[in-house]
Amino acid sequence: MKLSNPTIERICKIFGYLDLLDKKGIEFVSSRELAKASGATEYTVRKDISLLGASRHDRKGYKVKILKTELGETFHLNKKRKACIVGLGRLGTALLDYEKFQEDGFEIVAGFDRSINKIERLCTHIDVFPVSSLAEVIAQRGIELGIIAVPQESAQEVADKLIEAGVKGILSFSPEKINVPKDIMYLDIDFTSSLRFIAVKFSMGEG
Amino acid sequence: MKLSNPTIERICKIFGYLDLLDKKGIEFVSSRELAKASGATEYTVRKDISLLGASRHDRKGYKVKILKTELGETFHLNKKRKACIVGLGRLGTALLDYEKFQEDGFEIVAGFDRSINKIERLCTHIDVFPVSSLAEVIAQRGIELGIIAVPQESAQEVADKLIEAGVKGILSFSPEKINVPKDIMYLDIDFTSSLRFIAVKFSMGEG
DNA sequence: GTTAAAAAGTGAAAAAATTCACTGATAAAG
DNA sequence: CTTTATCAGTGAATTTTTTCACTTTTTAAC
Numbered sequence: 247m248k249l250s251n252p253t254i255e256r257i258c259k260i261f262g263y264l265d266l267l268d269k270k271g272i273e274f275v276s277s278r279e280l281a282k283a284s285g286a287t288e289y290t291v292r293k294d295i296s297l298l299g300a301s302r303h304d305r306k307g308y309k310v311k312i313l314k315t316e317l318g319e320t321f322h323l324n325k326k327r328k329a330c331i332v333g334l335g336r337l338g339t340a341l342l343d344y345e346k347f348q349e350d351g352f353e354i355v356a357g358f359d360r361s362i363n364k365i366e367r368l369c370t371h372i373d374v375f376p377v378s379s380l381a382e383v384i385a386q387r388g389i390e391l392g393i394i395a396v397p398q399e400s401a402q403e404v405a406d407k408l409i410e411a412g413v414k415g416i417l418s419f420s421p422e423k424i425n426v427p428k429d430i431m432y433l434d435i436d437f438t439s440s441l442r443f444i445a446v447k448f449s450m451g452e453g
Numbered sequence: 454m455k456l457s458n459p460t461i462e463r464i465c466k467i468f469g470y471l472d473l474l475d476k477k478g479i480e481f482v483s484s485r486e487l488a489k490a491s492g493a494t495e496y497t498v499r500k501d502i503s504l505l506g507a508s509r510h511d512r513k514g515y516k517v518k519i520l521k522t523e524l525g526e527t528f529h530l531n532k533k534r535k536a537c538i539v540g541l542g543r544l545g546t547a548l549l550d551y552e553k554f555q556e557d558g559f560e561i562v563a564g565f566d567r568s569i570n571k572i573e574r575l576c577t578h579i580d581v582f583p584v585s586s587l588a589e590v591i592a593q594r595g596i597e598l599g600i601i602a603v604p605q606e607s608a609q610e611v612a613d614k615l616i617e618a619g620v621k622g623i624l625s626f627s628p629e630k631i632n633v634p635k636d637i638m639y640l641d642i643d644f645t646s647s648l649r650f651i652a653v654k655f656s657m658g659e660g
Numbered sequence: 661g662t663t664a665a666a667a668a669g670t671g672a673a674a675a676a677a678t679t680c681a682c683t684g685a686t687a688a689a690g
Numbered sequence: 691c692t693t694t695a696t697c698a699g700t701g702a703a704t705t706t707t708t709t710c711a712c713t714t715t716t717t718a719a720c
Contacts (some may be wrong), residue, residue: 249657250706258649262628276667283630289709292668303715305666322656323649336550340543341644346628350645390655391648415651417644421469421553423490431654433647437548437624438557440640441598442465442530444622447638448597449529450456457676483697496679499698510685512696 247297254321256294259284261323264314265350276307326351328389330413332377332404333396334359334368337419341393342372355387360400377407384411394418405432454504461528463501466491468530471521472557483514533558535596537620539584539611540603541566541575544626548600549579562594567607584614591618601625612639 249257263283267275277288277295284291295308298316302308318324329352331338341347342357357374359365365374375383383389392408394401394416401420408416415431418424421439426432456464470490474482484495484502491498502515505523509515525531536559538545548554549564564581566572572581582590590596599615601608601623608627615623622638625631628646633639 247657249653252707254650254653255646258646258653259630259643261649262643262646263630266629278667285630287709288668290707293670293708296669301669301715303668305668305716305718307667321653323653325656327648327652329648336547337544340547343543344644346645347648350648352645352648391651393648414655415648417647417651422473423466423470423492429655429658431651431658433651435642435644435647436466436469437551437642438553438559439462439465439469440624440642441534441536441554441557441559441600441622442468443461444598444624444638444640445534446456446461446465446528446530448621448636449532450454451636451638459677485697494679495698497677500678500700503699508685508699510698512686512688512698514697 249297253294253297256284256286256290257317257321258323260291260294261314261317261321262350264310264317267310268314273310274304274306274308275310275313279307323351326353327391328353328355328387329391329393330354330356330358330380330384330387330389331393331395332358332380332408333394333400334364334374335395335397338395339368339370341395342370342374352391355389356383358383360396377404380407381411384408384413389413391415391417394420394424396420398422456504460501460504463491463493463497464524464528465530467498467501468521468524468528469557471517471524474517475521480517481511481513481515482517482520486514530558533560534598535560535562535594536598536600537561537563537565537591537594537596538600538602539565539587539615540601540607541571541581542602542604545602546575546577548602549577549581559598561600562596563590565590567603584611587614588618591615591620596620598622598624601627601631603627605629 260280277291280291281288298320331341331354334357347354354372357372358377358380360377362376368374390413392413394404396404398420401418401422402424405416405424409430418434421436467487484498487498488495505527538548538561541564554561561579564579565584565587567584569583572583575581597620599620601611603611605627608625608629609631612623612631616637625641628643
């Protein structure tokens with residue numbers, strides 16, 4: 247199945263919202279409500295969900311549990327995945343302790359930093375290592391995802407190491423774009439770009 | 454001028470890349486290179502830049518400084534903007550000290566937290582206040598942007614306060630979608646959704 | 661039991677975004 | 691001074707994405 251990026255984005259948001267509803271014990275949800283939660287229209291949501299193929303009519307909407315399970319199976323979101331964080335500065339350590347990853351099926355099983363001092367000082371319940379043992383730990387623990395939170399100038403180098411060690415996807419917080427081979431999935435979160443996006447929108451709106 | 458979200462995103466990325474090139478002292482850049490940096494094709498980049506209207510042929514490509522200035526003027530990215538951060542937990546304090554905001558024209562001029570204890574303990578060069586003085590400080594300092602880094606359950610409440618206090622845009626790190634009026638620009642960064650996006654992509658690729 | 665209302669499913673239409681193919685401009689090379 | 695290569699500009703074509711209009715299903719109300 248070929249999915250466009252906007253479709254995948256919506257599906258991830260919808261899945262997250264379903265998870266939330268499920269935890270709250272809510273049983274039914276309409277396409278309208280999912281639309282609101284995912285920032286799309288109800289038509290688009292229904293089209294996205296129709297990728298699942300089956301029909302599940304009900305005048306109360308979709309059954310939260312069932313839809314969540316089906317989306318999870320079709321798009322491989324049910325499987326737990328192991329991730330690591332490279333770069334244990336302010337942001338890296340904040341991510342290391344971000345408990346929601348665990349709840350959401352992403353298990354942070356290692357942190358890495360170049361500085362031995364920093365590693366020794368860190369107080370965290372997650373194992374931390376020097377970057378020099380990155381390849382070894384990734385292989386041993388079966389880590390699929392790498393999160394990069396190092397300073398801009400080392401980001402590419404770290405990405406190369408992660409890829410060589412066998413991760414399949416990278417989430418980078420570095421503002422500079424990283425080059426990765428086609429079979430490695432890559433996404434970057436750039437705080438400045440996000441703020442600029444907002445600023446452009448509201449300033450253009452004003453005229 | 455009406456701009457689509459993908460266009461704005463690309464423009465923000467291109468602008469950031471131009472800024473980087475400029476700082477490195479590089480004078481010229483081709484549409485191909487900008488395409489690579491922004492994740493688009495050269496055609497799309499040229500279309501985006503053609504929004505600026507003027508023609509600037511040169512067989513070396515665009516002049517970095519000029520293009521950056523023009524993009525900045527047209528899309529209001531040259532103006533410095535003031536922002537605040539609400540919620541000074543791990544993530545909030547990491548953002549408070551994220552120096553790049555300043556370099557990139559976003560001045561973090563205040564931090565807010567509900568806990569007075571936390572405010573007193575914090576070591577930062579940025580002024581921090583209790584949430585109770587949010588409206589006052591935002592008005593006094595002319596803050597246009599609010600960054601929300603509070604726990605999920607308080608996000609909507611904080612957003613409402615920010616909007617009432619007069620911010621024009623909100624960047625939220627809360628996983629749950631926030632409701633805002635149409636004239637307020639809103640973007641959320643959801644770490645789990647981002648990891649899921651990557652996971653869907655690489656797992657679907659495998660078959 | 662019949663009717664009405666609520667909601668999903670879906671093929672077609674519309675809209676939007678991207679790519680292409682070609683033009684024009686510039687600068688470097690010979 | 692002419693030629694050639696490089697690169698941006700742009701209207702048209704294509705592709706993709708979204709929206710619409712209508713159908714079908716289910717459930718609740720009377």
